[in-house]
Amino acid sequence: MSVTALPAAAPSRLRLGLRAVLVGAVLVLAAMPVLNQLPSDHALHVSDFLVSVTGKWICYAILALSLDLAWGYAGILSLGHGAFFALGGYAMGMHLMRLIGPRGVYGHPVLPDFMVFLGYQELPWYWLGFDSFAFAMLMVLVVPGLLAFVLGFLCFRSRITGVYFSIITQAMTYALMLAFFRNDMGFGGNNGFTDFKELLGMPLNTSSARAALFYASLVALVGCYLVCRWLTATKYGRVLTAIRDAESRVRFLGYSVTQHKLFAFVLSAMMAGLAGALYVPQVGIINPGEFSPGNSIEAVVWVAVGGRGTLVGAVLGAFSVNGLKTWLTSAAPDLWLFVLGGLFVLVTLFLPRGLIGLLQGRPK
Amino acid sequence: MKGRRLYLDGVSVVFDGFRALNNLALIVEPGELRAVIGPNGAGKTTMMDVITGKTRPTEGIVSFGDADLTRMDEAAIANLGIGRKFQKPTVFDALTVFENLELALKAPRGPIACIRWALTGEAKSRIEATMQEIGLTERAQDKAGILSHGQRQWLEIGMLLMQDPDLMLVDEPVAGMTDAETEHTAALLVRIAGRRSVVVVEHDLEFVRALNCRVTVLAEGSLLSEGSIDHVQNDERVIEVYLGR
Numbered sequence: 001m002s003v004t005a006l007p008a009a010a011p012s013r014l015r016l017g018l019r020a021v022l023v024g025a026v027l028v029l030a031a032m033p034v035l036n037q038l039p040s041d042h043a044l045h046v047s048d049f050l051v052s053v054t055g056k057w058i059c060y061a062i063l064a065l066s067l068d069l070a071w072g073y074a075g076i077l078s079l080g081h082g083a084f085f086a087l088g089g090y091a092m093g094m095h096l097m098r099l100i101g102p103r104g105v106y107g108h109p110v111l112p113d114f115m116v117f118l119g120y121q122e123l124p125w126y127w128l129g130f131d132s133f134a135f136a137m138l139m140v141l142v143v144p145g146l147l148a149f150v151l152g153f154l155c156f157r158s159r160i161t162g163v164y165f166s167i168i169t170q171a172m173t174y175a176l177m178l179a180f181f182r183n184d185m186g187f188g189g190n191n192g193f194t195d196f197k198e199l200l201g202m203p204l205n206t207s208s209a210r211a212a213l214f215y216a217s218l219v220a221l222v223g224c225y226l227v228c229r230w231l232t233a234t235k236y237g238r239v240l241t242a243i244r245d246a247e248s249r250v251r252f253l254g255y256s257v258t259q260h261k262l263f264a265f266v267l268s269a270m271m272a273g274l275a276g277a278l279y280v281p282q283v284g285i286i287n288p289g290e291f292s293p294g295n296s297i298e299a300v301v302w303v304a305v306g307g308r309g310t311l312v313g314a315v316l317g318a319f320s321v322n323g324l325k326t327w328l329t330s331a332a333p334d335l336w337l338f339v340l341g342g343l344f345v346l347v348t349l350f351l352p353r354g355l356i357g358l359l360q361g362r363p364k
Numbered sequence: 365m366k367g368r369r370l371y372l373d374g375v376s377v378v379f380d381g382f383r384a385l386n387n388l389a390l391i392v393e394p395g396e397l398r399a400v401i402g403p404n405g406a407g408k409t410t411m412m413d414v415i416t417g418k419t420r421p422t423e424g425i426v427s428f429g430d431a432d433l434t435r436m437d438e439a440a441i442a443n444l445g446i447g448r449k450f451q452k453p454t455v456f457d458a459l460t461v462f463e464n465l466e467l468a469l470k471a472p473r474g475p476i477a478c479i480r481w482a483l484t485g486e487a488k489s490r491i492e493a494t495m496q497e498i499g500l501t502e503r504a505q506d507k508a509g510i511l512s513h514g515q516r517q518w519l520e521i522g523m524l525l526m527q528d529p530d531l532m533l534v535d536e537p538v539a540g541m542t543d544a545e546t547e548h549t550a551a552l553l554v555r556i557a558g559r560r561s562v563v564v565v566e567h568d569l570e571f572v573r574a575l576n577c578r579v580t581v582l583a584e585g586s587l588l589s590e591g592s593i594d595h596v597q598n599d600e601r602v603i604e605v606y607l608g609r
Contacts, residue, residue, distance in 0.1 A: 236478035238463050242456040249454045252416060253527065254442030255473045263475040 014360075018312065029054065029218055033211035051210060052282060053326055058217040059279035061318040064302045065224050066271035068314035071303060073232055074264040075244030077162070080169030081272050082296035083176050084144035086286070088273025090180075091143055093193035093286040094127060095136030096204075100197050113195070114188045124186045133200060140277040141270045147172075148269030149262065156258040156265075161247065170293050177291035192287025199281050210282070217278045221315070224271050228311050231267075240264055301344045307354025316355055367394040368429030368445075370415065370531055370561060375424030377410055377585075384410040385421070386585035392531070397557030399572045400565045401596075402582035403605060408565045409451060411582070412533045416448050417441040428531060443473065447529030451536045451565075453516040457509030461500050461519060464508050465491045468523035491526070497552070498522040513540040521549070531561045538571050550574035569593075 032054055035046040063085050070076040097112040106116040110123060129135040151172060155165050183189035202209045231237055239260055242250050251257050280286045289295075298321075306317020321343070328336050351357055370392040377385040385407045392398050402408050413419035414426055417438040426433040431444055442448075455464050469487055471477070495501045498518040503511065508519060517540060524532055534553065538546040550571055553562055557577070566572055572579060572593060579596050581589040589599045596602050 231479065234479045235466065235481040236475055238456075238459055238467060239475075239478050241458050242467055245456055245458055246454050248418075248438070249450075249456070251438035252418075252442055252448050252450075253468055253473075253523070254439050256439045260475050260478075 022312065026218070026222060029058070030215070033207075033214050036207065036211070048207070048210075051214060055210070055214040055217055055282045056279060057319050057322045058214070058221050059275045059282070060299070060302065060322055061315045062217070062221050062224050062275035062278070063272050063299050064306065064314040064318035065221075065228055065311060066268040066275065067299050068303050068308055068311060069228055069232075069271070070265055070268040071300070072308035072310070072314065073237060073244065074240040074261055075161075075247070076261060076265055076268075077166045077300070078169045078265070078268075079166045079293070079296050079300060080171075080173035081268075081299050082293075083169075083173035083291055084148065084269040084272035085276035085279070085295075085299075086173075086176070086180075086288075086290035087144045087147065088140045088276030089280040089286040089290055090187060090193075090276075091130075091136055091139040091273070092277035092280045093196075094130040094139075094187075095133060096196040096199060096281060097193050098127070098131040099199065100195065103197055104195070112188070112193070114191065115186070118183055120186075127186070137277070140273050144269040144273035144276075145266045148266045152262045152265040153258070156261045170296065173291050173296050174293050177288050177293075180288035180291060188287070190288060192285060192289075193280075194285040194287075196281060196284055204281060204284070213278065213282050217282070220274055220278055224274070225311055225315065232311070236260070236263075298340065301340060301347075303354075305343060305347050305351075305354055307356030310354075310356045313354050313356035320355065368530055368561075369393055370563075371425065371427045372411075372415070373425045375411075375414060375421045375426060377407075377414060377419055378422045383585050385414065385424075388424070388582070388585060389587055390580060392561050392563055394530075394561055395558050397554060397562045397575060397577040398564070399575050399577055399579045399593075400563060400582060401567070401569070401572060401579060402588070405584075406582040407585040408582055409535060410585070412448060412535055412563075412565065415441075415533060416446060439473070442527070442529075445528075445530035446533065447524045447527040447531070448533045449520050449524050449535055449537060451539070453513070453520045455508040455511075455516050455519045455523070457507065460505050460507055461495065461511070462491060462504045464519055465494055465522055465526050468526035470526065470528045494522045494525050497525065514542065514545060517541060518545075521552070525556075529560060532556065532563070534562060534564045536566055537564065538566065538568055546571055547574065569597075 032046050032051050035044050036048065036051045038045045063081065067078065067081045070078050070081070100112060102109045104113040104116070106113050108116045111120055130139070151169070155168060160168065179185055180187050181190050196204050198204055199209070202212065232240070239250065239255055243257055243260060247257055276290070302317040302321045303314045304317070305321050306315065307313025324339070325336060328339060347354060353360070370390070372388055372390040375385050375388045376383060388407065388411065390411070400408055400411070410419060414421050415433060417433060417436055417440070421434055428444060428446060433441055436444070456467065459467070466483065466487070469491065471481065492501070495504055498521060500515060500518060500522065503515070508516065511519060517537060521537060524534070537553070538549050541549060546568070553564060554575060556562055564575060579591065579593050580587065581596050581602050583605045588605065589596045589602045
């Protein structure tokens with residue numbers, strides 16, 4: 001009996017250790033805006049830059065989690081997850097634009113500046129309702145979710161999988177980018193939205209607003225992590241894994257693969273939308289560049305580097321690759337794309353289980 | 365026992381001009397155990413594909429009870445009560461033996477139902493009984509990916525049992541099994557039939573003999589001969605295309 005008990009005890013100790021590290025990491029992150037309040041010559045002072053860049057990374061980590069749910073667990077490699085992120089961002093951006101009200105350069109009581117400039121007489125119908133925070137938050141989830149539902153339904157029902165699906169998602173985000181670049185779409189063309197003033201009554205350019213958004217993102221990250229953790233531990237999570245490894249076999253067990261993949265894909269898109277919505281007020285701008293295919297591919301690299309199919313890996317990947325990017329793009333800006341590409345190749349060849357695989361050691 | 369009969373008539377499957385099945389007829393009565401043999405390319409696996417919805421017949425009738433199988437997809441056919449074991453054992457490598465069986469266990473199949481699924485004592489004891497039956501109790505918590513070929517065969521048979529189908533289609537169940545395991549499998553299939561219909565595709569004639577059931581011989585996509593194992597083994601046409609080579 002003791003022989004069989006030993007190997008079972010070891011991973012649980014590892015898991016306990018992992019849990020402690022995770023809680024520690026969240027506490028360190030949570031302390032950052034507090035330490036930011038210390039006088040700037042204090043040893044523990046955290047700079048404004050570090051707080052704002054970390055806030056962005058937290059949003060990226062949520063995006064990575066969402067991608068990992070689709071790719072790492074259900075085997076749906078989306079190369080267009082940036083589109084869901086951007087749509088969530090645009091929904092939040094529309095709310096922020098509506099809140100500017102008469103404080104725009106042109107001083108129009110309702111219309112955002114770009115609409116006045118383009119000669120709009122009244123708000124397009126799809127901008128109605130975005131003055132309400134609750135409605136905008138609903139759209140942050142509904143718009144990416146709906147797009148994922150339609151795209152996923154058409155593809156999964158026709159059994160479009162693997163690289164073909166990836167190419168379609170890549171084309172989708174590219175098409176959306178081109179569409180959003182157009183002025184007559186009513187989303188500000190290539191300038192997108194910026195000059196945001198406030199959110200929920202708090203001016204955005206203050207450190208307390210930065211801290212609030214930082215904490216909202218952190219709470220969202222922890223929440224999304226826990227939801228994914230719980231979901232992947234249910235039988236549903238095991239069905240997804242089964243679909244990832246042997247899709248057609250799952251059908252012969254009587255599971256509707258279309259339904260299961262669709263559920264995961266829509267949920268994942270909503271999480272990506274949430275990440276985008278938290279991201280936009282922190283960076284203060286959203287434009288069609290967020291739809292660029294490169295962004296989606298970068299997100300895939302985060303997950304691959306961190307370790308797909310493990311939730312902690314996705315988050316770790318988002319933080320480490322973006323940390324590297326922030327450092328490299330200032331230290332040696334020309335190198336970044338080569339490093340990113342090289343990283344992807346190296347991880348695929350030598351670290352198929354990512355950084356987490358390194359930490360876990362040999363597979364059991 | 366639910367009395368549904370598997371009925372195939374005039375079934376043809378044409379791939380780019382090649383007739384994988386040619387006007388095939390087959391009836392399997394409720395509770396019957398049936399062996400299907402035939403040389404490579406005779407259409408045995410294609411026949412299973414047609415019954416389970418993987419391949420649509422170009423023409424012909426395929427029904428189970430009063431359900432028209434040609435109009436249903438794989439999942440719907442599986443939920444109708446038709447289970448299949450593949451020639452190449454396909455189990456879910458990243459899941460444990462227990463989890464593989466749990467996924468196969470007859471239960472609501474929708475995403476929400478799967479999220480809300482909780483392992484009851486009854487389900488657990490059914491899974492444990494099946495693990496006992498297939499001799500994998502010791503391996504319950506091992507990933508299916510590390511099982512030997514024979515054990516994977518057993519696991520897939522176990523998954524089929526968990527589905528509790530009314531009709532089981534079993535494609536080459538004893539490939540890679542030892543003689544003792546082969547005997548065990550034959551005994552298991554004989555025991556299972558009666559409560560449900562079982563169709564076994566197999567090359568191993570000793571095994572087919574051990575099943576002691578009606579045998580269907582396919583050749584070039586059509587029915588060649590049908591009857592007891594002695595009958596078909598003495599059939600001139602069968603000897604010519606298959607046994608006498």
